Amino acid sequence: MISVILAVAVFVVEFQRLGRIVNDRAGEIVSSFNTQVRPMLDSLGEIDQSVLQQELKMLLIAGKSRQWMGQLVYSSIYDLQGKEIGTEIDTQYAHMGDVDNLVQSFTHLLPEDMNSEHTFKRIKGVPYVQLTFPLTNSAGSNVAVVEGVFAVSDIARDEVMGRIARSVFGAMGIVLLTTLILYPVIVTLIRQLTMMTENLLESNIETLRVIGSAIAKRDSDTDSHNYRVTIYSVTLAETVGLKPKLIQGLIKGAFLHDVGKIGISDQILLKPGKLSESEFEIMKLHVNHGIDIVRRSEWLKDATDVVGYHHEKFAGEGYPHGFVGSKIPVNARIFAVADVFDALISSRPYKKAMSFDKAMDILNQGRGSHFDPFHLDTFNTIAKSLYDQFAACSEQKLEKKMESIIRQYFSREYRFKAGGEV
Numbered sequence: 215m216i217s218v219i220l221a222v223a224v225f226v227v228e229f230q231r232l233g234r235i236v237n238d239r240a241g242e243i244v245s246s247f248n249t250q251v252r253p254m255l256d257s258l259g260e261i262d263q264s265v266l267q268q269e270l271k272m273l274l275i276a277g278k279s280r281q282w283m284g285q286l287v288y289s290s291i292y293d294l295q296g297k298e299i300g301t302e303i304d305t306q307y308a309h310m311g312d313v314d315n316l317v318q319s320f321t322h323l324l325p326e327d328m329n330s331e332h333t334f335k336r337i338k339g340v341p342y343v344q345l346t347f348p349l350t351n352s353a354g355s356n357v358a359v360v361e362g363v364f365a366v367s368d369i370a371r372d373e374v375m376g377r378i379a380r381s382v383f384g385a386m387g388i389v390l391l392t393t394l395i396l397y398p399v400i401v402t403l404i405r406q407l408t409m410m411t412e413n414l415l416e417s418n419i420e421t422l423r424v425i426g427s428a429i430a431k432r433d434s435d436t437d438s439h440n441y442r443v444t445i446y447s448v449t450l451a452e453t454v455g456l457k458p459k460l461i462q463g464l465i466k467g468a469f470l471h472d473v474g475k476i477g478i479s480d481q482i483l484l485k486p487g488k489l490s491e492s493e494f495e496i497m498k499l500h501v502n503h504g505i506d507i508v509r510r511s512e513w514l515k516d517a518t519d520v521v522g523y524h525h526e527k528f529a530g531e532g533y534p535h536g537f538v539g540s541k542i543p544v545n546a547r548i549f550a551v552a553d554v555f556d557a558l559i560s561s562r563p564y565k566k567a568m569s570f571d572k573a574m575d576i577l578n579q580g581r582g583s584h585f586d587p588f589h590l591d592t593f594n595t596i597a598k599s600l601y602d603q604f605a606a607c608s609e610q611k612l613e614k615k616m617e618s619i620i621r622q623y624f625s626r627e628y629r630f631k632a633g634g635e636v
């Protein structure tokens with residue numbers, strides 16, 4: 215593009231320059247011609263045509279003196295009313311027919327600013343300069359106009375085209391050289407940027423794991439619950455067709471749902487028996503602590519939907535807000551089903567694991583009161599398969615599945631596809 219723009223610019227500049235040279239040279243010749251015919255111009259009505267014709271012929275001959283640039287092939291004199299006084303053409307010139315057509319467009323009038331004029335015309339690839347000069351009489355008044363056609367020679371045209379070609383190839387060379395020099399630099403920078411982006415993603419995922427693991431260590435000594443609820447939630451979200459961008463927040467939220475328990479004292483968090491009413495009120499604050507923690511990280515902010523609302527119930531009897539139905543974020547409604555399901559089928563120090571059928575019975579009893587009916591009904595269709603695959607499997611297998619979910623939703627390729635961010 216730079217080369218093309220430059221070519222056009224050089225083309226215009228070079229032909230303007232050629233036009234000026236032709237015009238200046240023609241101006242000198244016409245000035246000398248004007249001196250020769252000035253006495254005749256004093257009385258236009260009594261002009262001796264043969265003398266004038268001879269002078270016009272001399273004008274054409276003078277116009278040939280710079281052969282390399284081209285030649286004057288036509289000249290004609292008109293009075294101020296546009297009436298022809300005399301015309302001379304170069305009969306030797308091969309393209310006189312083209313010149314005749316060009317002459318048809320002449321106005322035969324003085325230029326408006328009374329100065330000479332020159333215009334470029336191109337006919338069948340041959341460039342011509344159309345010239346107009348005023349002629350003065352002995353009193354210095356403009357009394358006639360001389361029009362001429364200068365045919366630019368092949369040599370001059372080739373010279374101009376050569377300059378254009380040299381400029382264009384020069385520009386292309388510079389552009390190519392600059393590109394060759396800059397290309398490896400740009401590629402290296404892009405590689406480094408990609409690596410840094412990957413490292414940033416790894417760091418963020420690591421943070422997710424560390425925080426999730428930290429709270430698991432205080433609560434139940436295992437990361438398995440966090441892994442399982444994340445796997446169950448994501449599978450349910452995929453089954454109901456949740457947007458991938460929301461699933462990203464669901465993954466982070468599910469993994470960190472009880473992160474706020476870090477802020478609950480051991481006396482309450484690890485109490486073996488049932489909590490008193492006041493203790494339970496304190497326990498409820500883990501939701502607020504959780505929001506406080508995740509909102510400090512730009513990357514973890516979208517976990518808030520689960521962290522802050524996972525104890526809300528569909529009919530409005532949950533905490534901390536008592537939100538009803540769709541006012542509860544969709545990620546929290548999905549997660550609530552997965553969280554309670556896993557709690558029922560898992561063993562704890564204070565209880566045994568419940569059977570699959572019993573757990574599903576209890577879940578379905580909460581349809582419309584605790585759980586969103588749509589999500590619970592969908593979960594009923596996938597629960598057995600999830601139970602068989604993950605309920606009793608090792609932490610390593612769960613970790614592997616978790617890894618594949620993270621890769622699927624946070625990999626670079628995925629982010630490009632989904633237009634998401636790290």
Ligand SMILES: [Fe+2]
Nearest residue numbers: 471472524525
């Ligand atoms: Fe919780």
